[in-house]
Amino acid sequence: MTDTPSLPKPSRRAFLRGTAMAAGALAAGRAAAEGPDPLITEVQPWAQGFGDGVDAVPYGMPIHFESHVVRRNVDWLTADVVSSINFTPIHALEGTITPQGCAFERHHSGAIELSKPDYRLMINGLVEQPLVFTYADLERFPRSVQTNFCECAANSGMEWGGAQLQGAQFTHGMIHNMEYTGVSLRTLLQEAGVKPEGTWVYVEGADASSNGRSIPMEKALDDVLVAFFANGEALRKEHGYPVRLVVPGWEGNLWIKWLRRIEVTDGPVEAREETSKYTDLMPDGRARKWTWEMDAKSVITSPSPQAPWRQGPGPMVITGLAWTGRGRITRVDVSLDGGKNWQEARLAGQPEPMALTRFYLDHVWDGSEMLLQSRAIDETGYVQPTKDALRDVRGLNSVYHNNGIQTWWVKPNGEAENVEVS
Amino acid sequence: MTDTPSLPKPSRRAFLRGTAMAAGALAAGRAAAEGPDPLITEVQPWAQGFGDGVDAVPYGMPIHFESHVVRRNVDWLTADVVSSINFTPIHALEGTITPQGCAFERHHSGAIELSKPDYRLMINGLVEQPLVFTYADLERFPRSVQTNFCECAANSGMEWGGAQLQGAQFTHGMIHNMEYTGVSLRTLLQEAGVKPEGTWVYVEGADASSNGRSIPMEKALDDVLVAFFANGEALRKEHGYPVRLVVPGWEGNLWIKWLRRIEVTDGPVEAREETSKYTDLMPDGRARKWTWEMDAKSVITSPSPQAPWRQGPGPMVITGLAWTGRGRITRVDVSLDGGKNWQEARLAGQPEPMALTRFYLDHVWDGSEMLLQSRAIDETGYVQPTKDALRDVRGLNSVYHNNGIQTWWVKPNGEAENVEVS
Secondary structure, three states: OOOOOOOOOOOOOOHHOOOOOHHHHHHOOOHHOOOHHHHHHHEEEEHHHEOOOOOOOOOOOHHHOOOOOOOOOOOHHHOOOOOOOOOOOOHHHHOOOOOEEEEEEEEOEEEEOOOOOEEEEEEEEEEOOOOEHHHHOOOOOOOOOOOOOOOOOOOOOOHHHOOOOOHHOOOOHOEEEEEEEEEHHHHHHHOOOEEEOOOOEEEEEEOOOOOEEEEHHHHHHHOOOEEEOOOOOOOHHHHOOEEEEOOOOOHHHHOOOOOEEEEEEEEOOHHHHHHHOOOOOOOOOOOOOOOOOOOOOOEEEEEEEEEEEOOEEEEEEEEEEEEEOOOEEEEEEEEEEEEOEEEEEEOOOOOOOOEEEEEEEEEEEEOOOOEEEEEOOOOOOOOOOOHHHHHHHHHHOOOOOOOOOEEEEEHHHOEEEEEEOH | OOOOOOOOOOOOOHHOOHHHHHHOOOOOOOOOOOOOHHHOOOOOHHOOOOOOOOOOOOOOOOHHHHHOOOOOOOOOHHOOOOOEOOOOOOOHHOOOOOOOOHOEEOOOOOOOOOOOOEEEEEEEOEEEOEEEEEEHOOOOOEEEEEEEEEEEEOOOOHHHHHOOOOHHHHHHOOOOEEEEEEHHHOOOOOOOOOOOOOOOOEEEEEOOOOOOEEEHHEEEEEEEEEEEEOOOOOOOHHHOOOOEEEEOOOOOHHHHOOEEEEEEHHHHHHHHHOOOOOOOOOOOOOEEEEOEEEEOEEEEEEEEEEOOOOOEEEEHHHHHEEEEEOOOOHHHHHHHHOOOOOEEEEEOOOOOOOOOOOEEEEEEEEOOOOOEEEEEEEEEOOOOOOHHHEEEEEEHOOOOOOOOEEEEEEOOOOOOOEEEEO
C-alpha cells in the first residue's frame, strides 16, 4: 500500500449524510477503542502465496462458504419421487438470472436421463405430414433467444390457508428465470403443416408420467420455444435435457421437460394433469380451468425469514422480484407498514416481458419493526391483490394461482417472520 | 400415444420447401428401408420407471453427456499458476449468458479463498475521508444490475502470428458475459469524497499479485460496478468472491478480483501490469498504452474446429458472438467465401451495451467448402478489421487487442479448420 490511513472514521457525506447511526455502523463494524484492524494493518495469508491454478476446476461450483444457497425441499410436502418439488433459494440470490444448478425442480415421476442420440420429437395428429425429429434435425432450424420466468402454478399454494412457511424460498421459490435458446414451436408446426381443424396441441414428455397438457393453437404459434439451452449451456438433466418446452408467462406445468411429442388436435385432451390437477376449485363447487396465465406477483427476497438484516439501523437495501404472465412489470410498490402506506420501488434495468424483474427500495431504517410488503403492477394495469381479496373471490379450496401480497414482519433485531395482516 | 403415424416422410413445406436434400436429412436420419425406429415404436426404459427425486442434487451440475463443455487450458501457454489462463468453451455454448462454472479464468497468482468476514475494502488517497468497508457495510448501499462482457486483452493474441489454435474456445474463449449485481463505484467514491485533485483511481486485489491498475476518474464515476453477484448468485471463488470490479467494455485485466483497495490519485501509477504488460509494442519501437477499450469483434462459434457440422448439406445454423467496448453492436455480417461477399446476420434480441450479442445466419448449405467469417459493426460506426489490416497498422509485436476477422475453413465433411485468407 502506498498510503495507510488512520483508522477509518465515519463519513458524514453523501449517502449517509444526517444518519448518524448509519455512519457509525459503517466504520468497519469496529469501535476506535478496539484498536487497529489486523485485516487492514497486517499482510494476510492469502496475499502471501499462490492460490489455485486454472486447472483446479474445469467446471466450477460455488465456493463452500455459499453451501447454504441450494435447492431445498420440505419433507412432509414435497420429497416423494412420485410427485416431488424443491425450491429455488431466492432469498439468497440477486439480479434476475437463476443459475440452473439451484433452480427449482418439479417432477411427476422423477428426472430422467435421456441422451441426444436417443432423443426423438414427434409431431403428429392433425398435420399434413407427421414428422419425427432427431436432436440433430432440430439443430437445423432457425433459433431464437429469450429470457422467461417459469413459475409452478402451486407456488405460494400453502399460503391460501395463512402464513405457513418460513422463508421466501418456500413461499415463493417455485420459480426460476433463465435465458433460453431454441427453435420456435411455430417453426416446427409449420414444417409439419397444421390442418385447418387443428386448433390445439397436446404436448407430452418422455418420462413415465408423460405429464401431458393441452395448449391452444394461438399460444403454440405465438411465443412458445422448443429449447435446448438455458443460461447459455445445455439444459441440465433435471430441467429436461436435451429438450424442453418454454411457454412464456404460463404455468410451469406446461413447460414439458424431455419433450417427446406434440399432437395437433381439434380440442383439449382434458388429460389427468389438467382435470384432476391444475384446476382451481371455487367456493360454489365449480372449478376454474385453463388458468394458464400467471398473474402479476412479487415478493421481497431480502430481508426475509431466511435472510435477516444483521447490520442494524441505518441505510439498508430492501429488494425483491416481480413478474407477470401478461407482459412487462411497469411498477412495484413497497410498504413498510403492512399496506397502509406505499412507496414506489426502483426497478433494475428495463423489465423484459414474461421475465423476472428485480426491484429495490433504498431505505434508512430506524430500527423499529416493519411489516414489509410489495405489490406488482403490470402493463395491463393489473395490480397484485391482497391474500384476503383473493380469498374473497376464490375461497379456500384452491391450491394454485395464489398471487396475494406477502408480508414479512421484520423485528428490531432484523429477523423476519411470515405473517398475515388484515 | 393416441396416434402412431407411419414412418415420417420428408416434408416439402415451409422451411425446407425446395431443398430436397435437406428434406431427406430430416427424416430422423433413417431411410425407410431400415424399418421402424424402435425409439418411436417401443416404450423406452426411461418411460417405465422413476427418475431422480428432488433431493438428488441440491446444487446441480451439467449432465455427464456434456462433460466436454468445460474450461480448458493449453499446457505450454497457460497452465503455470504464476500466470495462468483458461478458456470458455464458447464453441459449445449458445445464447449470450456464460455460466460461471465454465467462464474463463485469468489469474496472476492463482485464485484465492477469501471469506466475507475476512473481507475489507479500503478507499484512501486523495479523499476527504479514508474509509474501510466490511462486506456487511457494502450491503447497505444502493445496488444496480447490469450485463457485461469481460474480455482479456490477450484474447486472440496468438493469432497475431497467423492461424495457430484450433478452436473458437482457444482463439476467442478468453471472454465471458454475466449479469452482475453490486454497488456503483461512483457511490463509494462519493461516500469517501474525492478531492478536486483526484483524477485517477488505482485499484488492486487481495491476492499476492495485487494486480494493480490505474483507471481515469471519468470512467470510475461512469459505469464501474463493485460487484457481489454474477448470474444471480455469489461470485465463484475463481471470479473474485466475494467482491470484484466490473469495468464495462474495458480489458479484463482491470476487472480486479478479490478487490481490496481503491486509492484516489492525481495520475496513473504506471504499475507493473500497465507498463511491462498490457501495452502494445508498435513497429517503430514505441508502445501504445492505456488501450483499455475493447474494439468491436466477433467470432463464429458454430460451425468451428471444435464444433463441426455433422448433419451434411441442407438447412444449417451458422451462429456466433459479437461485442464492442464502445456501446452496442448494431450489425454483424457473415461471409461464406473468405470476405468476398457479405450478408447481414440476424441479431438475437435487443443488443445491450458492452454485452455479448448472439448472431445467426440461417443458411442452406450445398455441401461445398466455405471460408466462414464474421465482422461486427458497432454504434460508433466502427467496422471490425481484417487481421492483415490490423498488422499493417500495428505490426507483429503486439500480444493484446487482436480483434481481426477470424476465418474457419469448413470442409465438405463439415469439419472446420482455423485458416487465414488474404
